[in-house]
Amino acid sequence: MKVYLSGEIHTDWREQIIDGAKGLDVSFSAPVTDHAASDDCGVAILGPEGDKFWHDRKGAQMNAIRTRKGIEDADIVVVRFGDQYKQWNAAFDAGYAAALGKSLVILHGPDHAHALKEVDAAALAVAREPAQVVQILKYVLTGSLPS
Amino acid sequence: MKVYLSGEIHTDWREQIIDGAKGLDVSFSAPVTDHAASDDCGVAILGPEGDKFWHDRKGAQMNAIRTRKGIEDADIVVVRFGDQYKQWNAAFDAGYAAALGKSLVILHGPDHAHALKEVDAAALAVAREPAQVVQILKYVLTGSLPS
């Protein structure tokens, strides 16, 4: 089972899931989560831009090489929405994955439930905690429920 | 040319575009923009829910019947991000449209440019004003530029 972990990059939720899933037949992929590298990769490699808009464009398109492959190869796309920021790239990834027919798992706290209702409505599971995502993966792969 | 107008519902940007495009061979579609109807359609038709989460789910899935068709039938998907709210459904629609290979036009003010960089990077045009979208439609259909 291939799982892509999209969204929020300021907490250790990816590590919690990857650690929790040890021993399961899962391979994980994710975007580059180094915020500075992710913002500057385009100009660092292809040369500087005077205009911030194109600075961002170059970076976003370079990151898209990785994120598109991650989503397209995945069986399950987990998208986490944190408490802060607009996180439009997370919602974009969710829409992209939905259109490709991927199994979507959305991970967010209760405060965001109404604002995420269209995103949640496209998902096969809506979880609050990374540990629940681990339990989903364990159940889906082995049929075992948490005791 | 079929154009789907996704996103922000609190200003008259859709009317501006539709009015501006009069005389062009374009047909527009859009989500239901009556906020209360859009929130409550599920329970109004299929019966009440005690839990707000499922109240929202019923509504979001009913709206999806309309929005998915609108996006899937469109040649161009215009997504507007306003100044307020999370607008995750707008970003979701953009991702959905991108995965289907639709021509994306993103419409937002300059303040959101960095937060929308991944969304903009999937678009064929990034505009600030509804009038620019009209000019794009006019150019794409007739080859005429604004004088």
Next chain:
Amino acid sequence: MKVYLSGEIHTDWREQIIDGAKGLDVSFSAPVTDHAASDDCGVAILGPEGDKFWHDRKGAQMNAIRTRKGIEDADIVVVRFGDQYKQWNAAFDAGYAAALGKSLVILHGPDHAHALKEVDAAALAVAREPAQVVQILKYVLTGSLPS
């Protein structure tokens, strides 16, 4: 909007929906609902079979010419499960439509809810009465809720 009406053929639910949707921009299609014709079409046209299994096969495949087109052309596939019979062709149509990404509306009474949970889980709406399907179509097309 193109709507395919699949499933139970012993009550007038199709007529209720078609009548209720008068004035809306919807075109309906459906399987042949004449039970005898549907069972015997294969042998009536292509010649008799000694073995009931092939008698049925000839008819089922001839009906598939119509039903596959109906489902593939549809924007919305409504599948009704009645109180009687196995109705495996209805569930088959629902699965077929789901795999094609069609918007599914499932129509059944409360007694079947548990047995239909996998089918319902693939749907964007689960209704009990034909009148609700009419209200869904009206809302999806016009944004108007029942008063």
Next chain:
Amino acid sequence: MKVYLSGEIHTDWREQIIDGAKGLDVSFSAPVTDHAASDDCGVAILGPEGDKFWHDRKGAQMNAIRTRKGIEDADIVVVRFGDQYKQWNAAFDAGYAAALGKSLVILHGPDHAHALKEVDAAALAVAREPAQVVQILKYVLTGSLPS
């Protein structure tokens, strides 16, 4: 060759096929066949629901993560209909697999032949006994017929 074994969960037909196919280059997948776990997985992991309808929905969607992948990855989808129950999920899986162009093998006793005629008509083989499915796999992979 990848084979997905869908349908009836109250007899040991899956084991018979898997045992019989030992030594062949086949990998099998299947839904979770622990009935209680399958019914309750959603609420066990994602939290309880007061309404049975949503209890079922949560479970059915979590199971769909596994079943969709099983069907989508398969070369052959075997669907067994037993003597009891509605088994609408089995017919749904058959329709889903048919729409994806999978090779369908349907397994059922003679009593269900007429009720399953549309499902059978989409299949490349209709068998009565698990041993026949083993023989089909052996023939398809090695060209050897039962002696």
Next chain:
Amino acid sequence: MKVYLSGEIHTDWREQIIDGAKGLDVSFSAPVTDHAASDDCGVAILGPEGDKFWHDRKGAQMNAIRTRKGIEDADIVVVRFGDQYKQWNAAFDAGYAAALGKSLVILHGPDHAHALKEVDAAALAVAREPAQVVQILKYVLTGSLPS
């Protein structure tokens, strides 16, 4: 309903079907059935070839512009095998249509049944006479069986 009439060009079976289907909502397409024009179209338009192989290639590819569109647009592809000639293009069209998921109707006399078993096995109906194809179209469109 769009119907493509592929195959044998030496009898009037297409005319029989088109005449018989008058009054039904069907539009027919077919290859160019003027044998000489079909053979020579490539060199007549694009210039002569010294080598018969390329003479044939130019013609076959020009005809493919028409036949591919006819098959790809069709809901139903009828392929007739006559008593004479290799008719490999007819079988090729049948395979092409089958891979696209078109509803196939094969039309041939009883002598060819064994040789056509793989082609027939991909079809939803196997008819002997053009009149049966008309009856199929009438039934599929109107639900009426021959009296």
Next chain:
Amino acid sequence: MKVYLSGEIHTDWREQIIDGAKGLDVSFSAPVTDHAASDDCGVAILGPEGDKFWHDRKGAQMNAIRTRKGIEDADIVVVRFGDQYKQWNAAFDAGYAAALGKSLVILHGPDHAHALKEVDAAALAVAREPAQVVQILKYVLTGSLPS
């Protein structure tokens, strides 16, 4: 029949084909052939760029809204290579159309034959003169050859 006319914009080959095809059931589309408008559309509508690279990018992406739709909607894509310039966009369009399975007709003089061999090899016809394209359209639609 829908025909997209891609490539060289400095001679009247499009007009010759459109004039020649009068009376045939063909609708034509094409890129914007006003060279200055095509180069400057992006900045004229979306605002000026200091860097020529992004000036060009904005224009090329805006033109892509039109050209992608033209190619994707077409049954036949005609690509003309003239005597001058790199014309990489023409070859790009040919590759794009080939990957979508469109019927390709390539139009060029004999001097370019070797350089275009990979492009020609993906085509169903290679013509030298616009009049031949008209004859192809006439033959494909009506079966008539030039007298």
Next chain:
Amino acid sequence: MKVYLSGEIHTDWREQIIDGAKGLDVSFSAPVTDHAASDDCGVAILGPEGDKFWHDRKGAQMNAIRTRKGIEDADIVVVRFGDQYKQWNAAFDAGYAAALGKSLVILHGPDHAHALKEVDAAALAVAREPAQVVQILKYVLTGSLPS
């Protein structure tokens, strides 16, 4: 590289190609070439039929499980037409492979060139001898031409 070897089963052309390709990174698949087994597999496993037509149908559909997978998994589909028999299944396979966008190599003697012109026109190579197919595989994989 995956290669499917379709068509004539009365000479050792498959063995010639497989032997000649030793040492290349190619895996071959093919239909069951035991003529009797291929004809009778359906009834041998699923039970006898009184009518030859359904006897053939059962076998042809069982063989289709193998042949469809072989073609769908292949990068290259080689189809050989021998001197005898109608070989409509070979032409059907060629059409099926063409519609899936497979690289087609057709193998036949010069006498069949005109009758196979539509099939050849869909191919990337037309060879006369199995040794040429080996040379094609060697060139495509290694860039080496026969010395």
Next chain:
Amino acid sequence: MKVYLSGEIHTDWREQIIDGAKGLDVSFSAPVTDHAASDDCGVAILGPEGDKFWHDRKGAQMNAIRTRKGIEDADIVVVRFGDQYKQWNAAFDAGYAAALGKSLVILHGPDHAHALKEVDAAALAVAREPAQVVQILKYVLTGSLPS
């Protein structure tokens, strides 16, 4: 990550990229870059042609067996445009890859920027030097930027 290296064959840019990417989890593929072999492969294997046009056709189609597979299997398609020649096959490959949704990286000197604007506009990165392509691959796979 699978990378296809298309385009210019007269400098060692492929070797620079392959050498630079040592230690990364990348597999490369490319067309046959032996110019003479590439031009003559068709006639060398399938027999001579009197007409140069068909000599070229045979070779181009044989090469297409390799190049289509290379592009279709790739995650990233890098297309290099050198200083000389028309290089229409490179632009064709870029269009082909774009239509398949591949991540495109275009590699060319600044002189070609305007002529390649449509090709560049379909790319996720435009580089000038092979070393930049190596840096892109390293970043996309590992998240590391050049120091």
